[in-house]
Amino acid sequence: MNVNSAELSNYATRFIDLLFDYSPKLISAFLILFIGLYAIRLTNRIIRKVMIKRNLDPTLSKFLADILLWALRILLFVTVISNLGVPTSSFVAILGAMGLAVGLSLQGSLSNFAGGMLIILFKPFKVGDTIEAQGVVATVIEIQIFVTKLVTGNNQTVFIPNGALSNGNIINYSMQGERKADLTFAVSYDSDIKKTKDILLDVLIQNPKVLKTPAPEVFVKNLTASSVEFAVRPWAKNENYGAVFSETLENCKTALDEAGIAIQPYTLQK
Structure with missing residues (x-):
């Protein structure tokens, strides 16, 4: 194979000229990239601090900061x-086509994004609340x-994907600040x-964790074939609900035993 030295020299000259012509653009692009990344991190940090000083909701602050970060x-x-x-x-056209393709393939993710926006805007719950949703x-x-990240009692x-969460039923146990336990004790007709x-x-009155207002209630709930059922309903702060529930079961059982009142078998606690 014959190599033409004149052609090689011509290609080398053209490559060097092209490199010199394109180098300023390449260098400036890298400078813009590195300076831009630093400026974005700095801007994001400042925005987060401003939101904290304005006492914005932590969830909303993080959400807006993340959107701003990706937009920049x-x-x-x-x-x-x-x-x-x-x-x-041309780039915008390509980006639009890519966005359409990605949008069609990620409909579930877009639904989750919209669900996250709805949760942030309408606030059916906030960080720290105990909720029941999607069977959890x-x-x-x-x-x-x-997605929304939760931690169970164990x-x-x-x-949980935000799309499913925003479209389903949500029980917020923390929103009202107080909770009522609903228990049932069945005793004999004697x-x-x-x-x-x-x-x-x-x-209930002797338990300091049971609230005085609203007042606790005890009343006959039902007359079954073998027992008289009593509804026992103490109120408690959300943070004391679990303790009040278990203590009420234990203390009522002990008090009834000491009084010689027999609890009927197959008692239901609700």
Whole structure:
């Protein structure tokens, strides 16, 4: 194979000329990239501090900061590409086509994004609330763009897509600040109704975790074929609900035993 030295020299000269001609654009593009990334990090940090000083909701602050971060990154990318000589109009057209394709393939993710926006705007719950949704009872620890992160009572981490969460039923146990326990005790027909009510009510009154207002309630709930059912309903602060529930079960059982009042078998606690 014959190699023409004149052609090689011509190609080398053209390559060097092209390199010298394109080097300023390449160098400036890299400078814009590195300076832009630093400026984006600095801007994002300042925005977060401003939101904290304005006492904005932590979830909303993080959500807005994340959106701003990605918007600035896309803007920086477009600027770098444009500086390299790629026509911006062509890039925008390509980006639009890619966005359409990605949108069609990620309909579920877009639904989750929209669900996250709805949760942030309408606030059916916030970080720290205990909720029941999608068959899970857990405490919210983070609301992300696409999913909500929760921790259950046995320390399991659960991620629920925001789309399903925003479109389903949500029970917020923390929103009202107080919660009522609803328990049922069944005793035999031989038991004195008034005495039983007084004993059960005294158990609730003696528990310091049971709220005085709203007042605890004890009343006959039902007359079954084999027993008289009493509804026992103490109120408690959300943070004391679990303790009040278990203590009421234990203390009522102990008090009834001491009074010689027999609890019927197959008692239901609700």
